[in-house]
Amino acid sequence: MSLIQVRNVSxxxxxxxxxxxxxxxxxxxxxxxxxHEGQSLGLxxxxxxxxxxxxxxxxxxxxPDKGRITFNGQTLQGLDPQFLQRVQMVFQDALSxxxxxxTIGWSIAEPLRHLSNMPSDACKARVEQxxxxxxxxxxxxxxxxxxxxxxxxxxxxxxxxxxxxxQLIILDExxxxxxxxxxxxxxxxLTDVRRESGTGFLLITHDLSLVQRFCQRVVVLAEGSLVxxxxxxxRMRFEHPAARTLQEAVLPAMPKARQLQKAVLSV
Amino acid sequence: xxxxxxxxGLSLKHQQRTLVDQLxxxxxxxxxHALxxxxxxxxxxxxxxxLDLLPPGVHGSxxxxxxxxxxxxxxxxxxxxxxxxxxxxxxxxxxxxSLRQHALExxxxxxxxxxxxxxxxxxxxxxxxxxxxxxxxxxxAFQLSGGMLQRVMIALALLADSHFLLADEPTxxxxxxxxxxxxxxxxxxxxQRNLGVLLITHDMGVVARCADQVSVMAHxxxxxxxxxxxxxxxxxxxxxxxxxAAHHALTMEACTP
Amino acid sequence: MNALSTVLxxxxxxxxxxxxxxxxxxxxxxxxxxxxxxxATLVNLDDRLLPASTSHWLGTDHLGRDVLSRLIVGTxxxxxxxxxxxxxxxxxxxxxxxxxxxxxGKVDMFLMRLxxxxxxxxxxxxxxxxxxxxxxxxxxxxIAIALSHWAWYARxxxxxxxxxxxxxxxxxxxxAGASRLTRLRQHVMPNVVGQLLVLASMDIxxxxxxxxxxxxxxxxxxxxxxxxGVMINDSKEFIxxxxxxxxxxxxxxxxxxMAFNLLGDALRDRLDPxxxxxxxx
Numbered sequence: 001m002s003l004i005q006v007r008n009v010s011x012x013x014x015x016x017x018x019x020x021x022x023x024x025x026x027x028x029x030x031x032x033x034x035x036h037e038g039q040s041l042g043l044x045x046x047x048x049x050x051x052x053x054x055x056x057x058x059x060x061x062x063x064p065d066k067g068r069i070t071f072n073g074q075t076l077q078g079l080d081p082q083f084l085q086r087v088q089m090v091f092q093d094a095l096s097x098x099x100x101x102x103t104i105g106w107s108i109a110e111p112l113r114h115l116s117n118m119p120s121d122a123c124k125a126r127v128e129q130x131x132x133x134x135x136x137x138x139x140x141x142x143x144x145x146x147x148x149x150x151x152x153x154x155x156x157x158x159x160x161x162x163x164x165x166x167q168l169i170i171l172d173e174x175x176x177x178x179x180x181x182x183x184x185x186x187x188x189x190l191t192d193v194r195r196e197s198g199t200g201f202l203l204i205t206h207d208l209s210l211v212q213r214f215c216q217r218v219v220v221l222a223e224g225s226l227v228x229x230x231x232x233x234x235r236m237r238f239e240h241p242a243a244r245t246l247q248e249a250v251l252p253a254m255p256k257a258r259q260l261q262k263a264v265l266s267v
Numbered sequence: 268x269x270x271x272x273x274x275x276g277l278s279l280k281h282q283q284r285t286l287v288d289q290l291x292x293x294x295x296x297x298x299x300h301a302l303x304x305x306x307x308x309x310x311x312x313x314x315x316x317x318l319d320l321l322p323p324g325v326h327g328s329x330x331x332x333x334x335x336x337x338x339x340x341x342x343x344x345x346x347x348x349x350x351x352x353x354x355x356x357x358x359x360x361x362x363x364x365s366l367r368q369h370a371l372e373x374x375x376x377x378x379x380x381x382x383x384x385x386x387x388x389x390x391x392x393x394x395x396x397x398x399x400x401x402x403x404x405x406x407x408a409f410q411l412s413g414g415m416l417q418r419v420m421i422a423l424a425l426l427a428d429s430h431f432l433l434a435d436e437p438t439x440x441x442x443x444x445x446x447x448x449x450x451x452x453x454x455x456x457x458x459q460r461n462l463g464v465l466l467i468t469h470d471m472g473v474v475a476r477c478a479d480q481v482s483v484m485a486h487x488x489x490x491x492x493x494x495x496x497x498x499x500x501x502x503x504x505x506x507x508x509x510x511x512a513a514h515h516a517l518t519m520e521a522c523t524p
Numbered sequence: 525m526n527a528l529s530t531v532l533x534x535x536x537x538x539x540x541x542x543x544x545x546x547x548x549x550x551x552x553x554x555x556x557x558x559x560x561x562x563x564a565t566l567v568n569l570d571d572r573l574l575p576a577s578t579s580h581w582l583g584t585d586h587l588g589r590d591v592l593s594r595l596i597v598g599t600x601x602x603x604x605x606x607x608x609x610x611x612x613x614x615x616x617x618x619x620x621x622x623x624x625x626x627x628x629g630k631v632d633m634f635l636m637r638l639x640x641x642x643x644x645x646x647x648x649x650x651x652x653x654x655x656x657x658x659x660x661x662x663x664x665x666x667i668a669i670a671l672s673h674w675a676w677y678a679r680x681x682x683x684x685x686x687x688x689x690x691x692x693x694x695x696x697x698x699x700a701g702a703s704r705l706t707r708l709r710q711h712v713m714p715n716v717v718g719q720l721l722v723l724a725s726m727d728i729x730x731x732x733x734x735x736x737x738x739x740x741x742x743x744x745x746x747x748x749x750x751x752x753g754v755m756i757n758d759s760k761e762f763i764x765x766x767x768x769x770x771x772x773x774x775x776x777x778x779x780x781x782m783a784f785n786l787l788g789d790a791l792r793d794r795l796d797p798x799x800x801x802x803x804x805x
Contacts, residue, residue: 047412047442059699084701097692099711101718107693114701150306160696179306179469181513206442209472209517249447251472253518255495 003168003200004058004076004087006033009067011053027053029224030067037167040194040201042211042232044246045221051204054221055172058202059089085115088161092173094153098145104156105131105141111163130159134189151182155189162193168200175203175210187214208250220246270296270335272349272431272463277330279309279316279487286325287313287487294431294463299453301474301495302467303510304484310467313484314435317465318345344431346376350424354436356416360408366419367404373426388426395422396452414445418452425456431463438473450477471514475499483507542786549780552599560597562590565748573766582772585759591772598750598773603780605666605744606732610724612670613731617677618720624678625685626708636682642675651734655743665744669734673727680723684716725788729781736777752776 012026027050035041035058045051056062057069060079069076071083088111091097098107105127112123128138134155145153154174161169171190175183191214193199203215211218212232220228222242230236238244272294279287287309294300304310316327319341332339334348345351353359360369370388374380379387392400395418408416417437424432434453438446454477456462466478474481474495481498483491483506491504502508552559561581568588576583582591624635642650647669654668688694694711702710738744739753747754752773759769 046444061695079698079701081701084699089696089699091692091696093692097696099693099697099715101714102710107696110697110702111700114703114706157696160700179513180471180517181305181509184513184516206444208443213517245444249443251443251447251470251518252475253472253515254499255475255478 002034003037003072004033004035005068005070006031006058007068007070008032009057009064009069011057011062011064011066027224028057028064031225033219033226035168035200035202038194038198038200039217040190040203040215042215042218043202043204043221044206044208044211044218044243045204046206046242046246049221050224051206051221052172055089055170055202055204059087059170081115084111085164086167087170088164088166088168089170089172090154090157090161090174092176094150094157094174094177095145097157098153100145103142103144104136104148107145108156108160108163111160115164126163127159130162131156133162133193134159135185151178151185154178154182154186158186158190158193162197162199165197166199168202170202170204172204173206176205176207183210184213190214206246208247270430270461270463271333272344273333274317275331275333277313277316277327279312279321279325279327281325285487287316290487290489292317292465292482292489294465295480296430296463297457297461298479299457299464299466299477300480300482301478302465302482302484303469303471303474304506305510306469308484308506309487310469310484311435314351314433314465314467317341317433318349318351320345320351346373346427346429348429349431349433350420350427350429352417352420352424352432352434352437354439356413356420356440357408359420360416362408365405365407366411369419369423370404370426373423377426377428388422391422391425392419394425395419395456396448397422412445414441414449417441417445417449421452421456425460430461431465433465433467435467436469437466438468439470446473453477469510471510472518475514483510542783542790545779545783546787549599549603549783552596553603554600556596556599560590560593562593565589565750573762576768583766583768585755585769586762591755591769594750594755595752595772595776598752598755599776601662601745601749601751602732602736602753602776605662605735606728608666609669609673609731609735610728612666613673613677614720614724616670616674617681618717620674621678621681622685622713622716625682625689632682635678639675639678642672643679645672647672647734648737651738655738660743660746662739662745665735665738669731669738673731677720677723681716681720684719685712688712688715722788722791725784725791728784728788732777732780732784 009028009031010026011028012024015023015025031054043051043054053062057064060076060083063077071087076083098104105124108127108130109123112118112126118126124141128141131138131140136152136155136159140148140152140156148156154177157174158169175186178186187210190201194201201214203211205211208218212234215232218228218230218232218236219226220238220240220243222240227240228238228243238247273292275291277287277290277292278285290313292300292302292313302310302313312321312325315321316330317332319327321327332341332344334344360366367388371384374384374387388404389400392398392403397403397415397418403411403415403419411419421432438449441449450473453464453466457464457477466473468474478495481491481493481495482489483498483504485504485506491498491502491507493503498507499511502511568584571580571584571588572586573584580590580592582595585591585594620635620639624632645653650672651665651668654671655664658664658667689712691711694707697707697711735744736751736753736756739751740757742757745751745754747758755773756770759766762769
C-alpha cells in the first residue's frame with residue numbers, strides 16, 4: 001500500500017524583484033510518485049533537478065502549486081501532529097540542524113516532547129536507547145553539538161528522526177557531507193533500523209553508489225520530472241540520457257586498466 | 268628533465284600539539300599525486316603548509332622546499348609556479364570583483380596586457396571547457412555554479428603559468444556529474460600541459476579515477492606511499508585498508524560487469 | 525610584569541581578569557558604603573588637597589573629602605546607572621526588534637522607520653536634546669541615554685531574529701511538532717539573547733563613558749554625591765596642581781570599561797558557535 005502518493009504535482013518559485021524582472025521558475029512539472037510502506041527508495045538527481053523542492057513538498061513544508069499529495073489516502077495540508085508522527089526528516093548539514101545551546105539529548109527528545117505523551121523519565125530512557133541504537137554513547141546525552149564530530153552529529157540527527165518511530169524518514173542529502181567510511185557506517189546502521197522496525201526511507205542524493213548500497217527502488221529526477229523508476233539490482237542500467245550521465249559519473253572501484261597496462265609494460 | 272616540486276621535513280604544530288610530523292612529499296610534472304586520509308589527519312594543513320599559508324596559531328618548522336632540486340622560498344612560488352585550488356571556490360574569489368578583474372590581475376603579474384591578455388584569457392577559459400567566455404568574465408563569483416568556479420580557478424592557475432597545482436578537496440562540494448567533468452579536465456591538463464598535481468581527497472574513488480601516486484596520511488604522518496595499482500591491490504597500512512573497504516563497499520557492486 | 529603579560533595575552537587569562545574585575549566592581553557597588561574608610565560626603569576644610577598617606581590612601585580633594593571613599597561609594601551610582609541604562613535599552617530593543625522580526629509586514633515597516641528616525645541623529649546630540657526636554661538629573665540622563673541607544677539594538681535584534689528563524693534547527697524543531705511560540709522561546713530567543721548579551725557587555729563601557737561624560741558636563745548627578753564623572757568635573761580646576769584628583773576616577777572608568785570588554789570577549793567565545801568551531805580547528 002502506498003504511504004505517500006504524489007499525483008500530477010507541479011511547483012515553482014518566484015524569482016527576481018529588485019534588479020531583474022519578476023518571473024516564475026518552474027521546478028517540478030506533472031510529477032507522479034508512490035512511496036510504499038517499509039520500502040527504501042532512492043531519489044537520484046543532479047544539482048538543480050528539483051530534489052530538495054520535492055523533499056520540502058513531501059515533508060509538507062510547502063503546498064504544491066498544482067496537483068495533489070496524499071498521505072495514507074488523505075490530502076496533505078501543512079504539518080499536523082499525526083503526519084509528523086509518521087514522517088520525519090534528516091538534514092544535510094548536521095551541525096546547523098542542532099541548536100548550539102542545547103544538549104544532544106535535549107534535541108533528540110524534542111519530537112518526543114511535542115508528538116508523544118511520554119513522561120520525562122521515559123523520554124530520557126528512550127533517548128539513551130536511541131543513542132545506543134545509532135552507535136553513540138549514552139553519555140553523549142549531555143554533550144553540546146560543538147563537542148561532537150560531523151559523523152556523530154549526523155547519527156544524532158538520525159536518532160532524532162527515529163524518536164517517534166515514524167513510518168518514513170526522509171534523508172535530504174544527509175550523507176553528502178560525510179566521508180566514505182562514515183557513509184558506509186551510517187548506511188549499514190539504517191539497514192539495521194529498517195530490518196528491525198520496518199521504517200521506510202527516502203534517500204535523496206546525487207550519488208548512485210549510495211542508492212545501490214541501500215535502496216530497493218530508485219527514481220531519477222531530471223529537469224523537474226521523473227525519468228527512471230526501477231528496482232535496484234547489481235547490474236541495472238539506466239536508459240534515459242540524464243540518468244545515464246549520473247550513472248557514468250560514479251567513480252570507479254579500481255584504477256583504470258589503461259594505466260594498469262602501462263604499469264605492467266614498464267615492469 | 269622532469270620538473271619536480273618537493274618538500275622535506277614538514278612539521279606543523281598548534282601550541283604543543285603536533286599536527287603534521289616530518290612529512291616528505293615529491294610532486295612530478297605530468298603526474299597526479301593523491302594525498303588521502305580521514306578527516307583530521309592533517310592533509311589540508313599539509314597543503315597550506317607547503318605554501319606557508321598556515322592559519323593563525325599553527326607554526327611550521329624545518330621544512331625545505333625544492334623546485335627542480337633548488338631550494339626556494341614558498342612566497343616566490345605562490346600564484347606563479349604553484350597554484351592552489353580550494354574546496355570552496357566561492358570563498359576564494361573576491362565577491363565584489365568580476366572574474367575578468369581576477370583574470371587580468373593574474374596576467375598583470377606576468378606583464379601581459381591589453382588585447383593580448385583578453386585573447387589569452389578567452390583561450391584559457393576555452394581550454395578548461397568554459398565556452399561562454401565573455402559572459403563568465405562579466406559575472407561575479409556568486410552568479411556561477413561551484414563546478415564552473417572550480418574551472419575558473421584552474422583557468423587562473425593556467426594564466427599564471429603555474430606548473431604545479433595543489434588541489435584541496437576540489438570536488439567535495441560538487442555533485443557527481445560536476446565532479447566527473449572536473450576530474451576529466453584535470454586529467455587532460457596533466458597530459459597536455461604537463462602539470463604536476465597534488466590532489467587531496469578522502470574519496471578513494473577520486474584516487475582510482477585519476478591518481479598515479481598515492482600517499483596515505485593518518486595522525487599527521489604518511490603511513491603508506493605507493494603507486495595507485497599497488498595500493499589498490501595490496502594495501503599495507505590499516506588506514507589504507509579502512510578507506511578501501513568503505514570505497515569498495517559502495518562501488519564494487521555497481522561496477523562489476 | 526612578564527607574568528602579567530602572559531596572563532593578559534592568553535584567552536583564558538583575559539576571561540579570568542575580566543571575571544575578577546567585574547566581580548570586585550560589583551562587590552564595591554553593593555557593599556561600598558560599608559567598606560569605605562570615611563564618610564564620602566564629609567567636608568573637612570582643614571584636610572583639603574592632602575597627598576596620599578597612611579590615613580588617606582589616595583589623599584583628599586579640594587573639600588577635604590577622602591578620595592578613596594568617594595571612589596568606592598561612587599561605584600554604586602556609576603555602575604548602577606549604566607546597568608539601568610542597559611536594562612532599559614535591552615527591554616526596548618528586544619521588544620521592538622523582536623516584534624518587528626516576528627510579526628513582519630506593515631508592523632515591521634513602521635517600527636523600522638521609527639528606528640531610522642532615532643538613528644539619524646548622533647547619540648550625544650539626541651541625548652542633549654532629550655535632556656533639554658526632560659530637564660537635568662540622573663534619572664533623566666539615564667532615560668535620555670537609553671532612548672538614544674535603543675534603536676540600534678532594535679535593529680540588531682530584528683536582524684538576529686530573522687537570521688535565527690531560517691536556521692535548520694528551527695526547521696527541525698518545527699518538524700518535531702513544536703508550536704510557533706515554543707520555537708521562539710526555545711530556539712530563536714535564547715540564541716538572540718546570547719548574542720545580544722555579548723554585544724551589550726561590550727557596549728557597557730561605551731555607555732559608562734556617556735553617563736560619566738554627561739555628569740562631567742553637570743547634566744547628571746549633582747556635585748556632593750560621589751560619582752566618577754562628577755569627581756572629574758569637580759577637580760578640573762586642579763588639573764595642573766593636583767592631577768591625581770582626575771587620575772583616580774579616570775582610572776576607575778578605564779578599569780571598568782576594560783573589565784566589561786574582557787567579559788564581553790569571553791562571553792562571545794563561550795556563546796558564539798562559529799568562533800568555537802574556529803578554535804577547535
